[in-house]
Amino acid sequence: MRLILLGPPGAGKGTQADVLAAHYGVPHVSTGDLFRYNLRQGTPLGLEAKGYMDRGILVPDDVTGRMVADRIDRDDAAPGFILDGYPRNLVQGEALEEMLRARQLHLDRAVAVDVPEDVLLARITGRRLCPSCGATYHTLYHAPRREGVCDRCGAELLQRPDDRAETVAVRLGVYRDETAPLLAFYRERDLLTTVSGLGSVEEVAARIREVLHD
Numbered sequence: 001m002r003l004i005l006l007g008p009p010g011a012g013k014g015t016q017a018d019v020l021a022a023h024y025g026v027p028h029v030s031t032g033d034l035f036r037y038n039l040r041q042g043t044p045l046g047l048e049a050k051g052y053m054d055r056g057i058l059v060p061d062d063v064t065g066r067m068v069a070d071r072i073d074r075d076d077a078a079p080g081f082i083l084d085g086y087p088r089n090l091v092q093g094e095a096l097e098e099m100l101r102a103r104q105l106h107l108d109r110a111v112a113v114d115v116p117e118d119v120l121l122a123r124i125t126g127r128r129l130c131p132s133c134g135a136t137y138h139t140l141y142h143a144p145r146r147e148g149v150c151d152r153c154g155a156e157l158l159q160r161p162d163d164r165a166e167t168v169a170v171r172l173g174v175y176r177d178e179t180a181p182l183l184a185f186y187r188e189r190d191l192l193t194t195v196s197g198l199g200s201v202e203e204v205a206a207r208i209r210e211v212l213h214d
């Protein structure tokens with residue numbers, strides 16, 4: 001199963017990608033998570049990405065593309081992957097096509113998660129991340145058992161610096177201008193399915209399962 005999840009920031013792509021990855025037994029490949037991991041480890045890639053992420057704009061396509069290629073070439077991605085956060089513009093859409101063609105692989109589907117802006121803002125504002133294991137929470141919709149503490153590993157939860165209001169506005173603009181054109185790109189290739197991202201995590205997951213026919 002090779003799937004991509006499209007949708008604006010806060011739509012629930014990462015949350016649904018986790019569910020799908022467990023269901024299909026393939027890795028959840030999130031470019032945002034990979035950049036944040038590199039940033040925590042202090043790698044050159046992380047340091048390069050930081051300036052862009054802090055401003056809410058896209059990291060350059062060549063850097064991002066190399067990172068994705070390295071990730072999908074790892075053994076665990078041989079049976080497939082759930083790509084979350086890539087591609088994010090038309091150049092990356094073409095690059096992914098080329099990457100797969102060179103490996104004689106193809107994409108099974110692009111699932112676009114559709115959520116109105118007021119709901120996106122509510123989801124982003126309450127999002128909290130575990131810096132240690134990467135788990136995602138929400139202060140209201142998916143609260144940890146102990147406030148501010150990760151259920152899985154006990155680390156203190158943080159708000160992503162780019163989830164503050166000023167940067168969120170930039171990211172929504174980047175989505176509209178650069179990422180949304182990918183909807184037509186995948187529609188032309190007969191790969192696009194749009195689902196509503198409203199409702200509980202389970203409701204959205206059921207909707208996605210339905211369009212994937214299993």
Ligand code: ADP
Binds near residue numbers: 010053059171
């Ligand atoms: P979101 O919650 O908006 O989906 P992500 O965690 O996917 O956020 O991305 C956070 C930041 O990481 C982006 O604002 C951007 O700076 C960088 N990033 C993630 N994926 C990509 C990509 N495919 N191309 C360029 N930059 C990316």
Ligand code: ADP
Binds near residue numbers: 123199204
């Ligand atoms: P994205 O990867 O698209 O940026 P996330 O999966 O990180 O989005 O979800 C954004 C926030 O909304 C997180 O705090 C997450 O816990 C929460 N969330 C995700 N799906 C739902 C849902 N169906 N209902 C309510 N909150 C949700």
Ligand code: ZN
Binds near residue numbers: 133135152155
């Ligand atoms: Zn944790």
